[in-house]
Amino acid sequence: MDYQDILYESREGTARIVINRPDRMNAFRGQTCEELIHALQRAGSDPGIGAIVLAGAGDKAFCTGGDQSAHAGQYDGRGTIGLPVEELHAAIRDVPKPVIARVQGYAIGGGNVLCTLCDLTIASERAVFGQVGPRVGSVDPGYGTALLARVVGEKKAREMWYLCRRYSAAEALAMGLVNTVVAPEQLDAEVQKWCDEILEKSPTALAIAKRSFNMDTAHIAGIAGMGMYALKLYYDTEESREGVRAFQEKRKPDFRRGRVQ
Numbered sequence: 001m002d003y004q005d006i007l008y009e010s011r012e013g014t015a016r017i018v019i020n021r022p023d024r025m026n027a028f029r030g031q032t033c034e035e036l037i038h039a040l041q042r043a044g045s046d047p048g049i050g051a052i053v054l055a056g057a058g059d060k061a062f063c064t065g066g067d068q069s070a071h072a073g074q075y076d077g078r079g080t081i082g083l084p085v086e087e088l089h090a091a092i093r094d095v096p097k098p099v100i101a102r103v104q105g106y107a108i109g110g111g112n113v114l115c116t117l118c119d120l121t122i123a124s125e126r127a128v129f130g131q132v133g134p135r136v137g138s139v140d141p142g143y144g145t146a147l148l149a150r151v152v153g154e155k156k157a158r159e160m161w162y163l164c165r166r167y168s169a170a171e172a173l174a175m176g177l178v179n180t181v182v183a184p185e186q187l188d189a190e191v192q193k194w195c196d197e198i199l200e201k202s203p204t205a206l207a208i209a210k211r212s213f214n215m216d217t218a219h220i221a222g223i224a225g226m227g228m229y230a231l232k233l234y235y236d237t238e239e240s241r242e243g244v245r246a247f248q249e250k251r252k253p254d255f256r257r258g259r260v261q
């Protein structure tokens with residue numbers, strides 16, 4: 001597959017997968033999801049690869065979720081809601097090798113969900129995390145909510161989704177959303193250090209450990225599968241469309257206009 005939206009590099013046992021849409025703050029469209037799925041599976045089946053790094057190009061963002069400019073009631077792509085996000089999430093979970101999120105700048109919306117799904121997250125002091133769905137007419141009814149609660153606890157996960165605030169790297173570390181925080185100029189060296197330590201370990205033991213962690217939350221795939229159909233119906237409503245329009249028009253959404261309950 002020729003990649004348009006991502007970069008793929010493998011060196012000394014580590015695969016680096018970079019979302020390469022810095023002009024869109026590394027937001028993903030259908031094509032981006034397809035390429036990420038392909039790259040994750042490629043790294044997963046390469047016996048020379050023992051660790052996978054997921055990153056975003058440039059210094060502004062790791063990833064800001066679904067590309068709102070490719071979303072008018074339905075994202076582009078072949079998934080239930082357009083984007084094949086369920087398959088992308090499954091690819092991160094199923095690849096039998098640790099996936100490390102390397103986060104500089106914004107990890108917002110679906111970008112924060114990708115971090116949540118990655119086995120480990122290493123952040124720059126300048127990283128900013130948060131969920132934005134209920135502000136832009138969306139929600140991740142699966143790993144983005146249910147797994148997040150496992151990672152940061154129920155109260156914090158609900159706060160993140162209900163209030164849509166932004167959180168600093170220090171706050172993310174305190175709530176267990178990231179593993180470590182380093183100065184921006186040390187980010188790559190720190191990620192490399194973690195990869196090197198992983199590469200010294202037994203690949204089979206790591207694969208079994210990853211499966212074992214995953215099994216405990218495997219039911220969330222079922223929640224997501226059902227939830228995507230509800231989300232598809234929601235995307236067709238004026239309430240959801242108002243969120244997308246407001247983001248595109250850079251104004252506050254008015255979700256309550258015309259509501260009867």
Ligand SMILES: CC(C)(COP(=O)(O)OP(=O)(O)OC[C@H]1O[C@@H](n2cnc3c(N)ncnc32)[C@H](O)[C@@H]1OP(=O)(O)O)[C@@H](O)C(=O)NCCC(=O)NCCSC(=O)c1cc(O)c2ccccc2c1O
Pocket residue numbers: 023024025027028064065066067068069081085106108109110111113132133136138139140141144231247
């Ligand atoms: C990221 C921000 C917090 C940055 O805010 P800031 O004020 O610094 O900058 P701007 O807002 O002016 O943005 C600069 C520039 O970037 C464009 N941009 C940013 N994010 C996106 C995006 N996602 N898509 C398209 N474009 C984006 C922005 O329009 C500006 O462009 P200009 O040309 O005007 O300069 C802030 O931008 C922000 O909060 N972004 C929110 C992005 C967003 O709404 N993301 C989608 C959320 S929904 C989602 O991601 C999602 C993910 C999933 O995994 C799902 C899974 C299952 C179901 C549903 C899912 C889902 O909905």
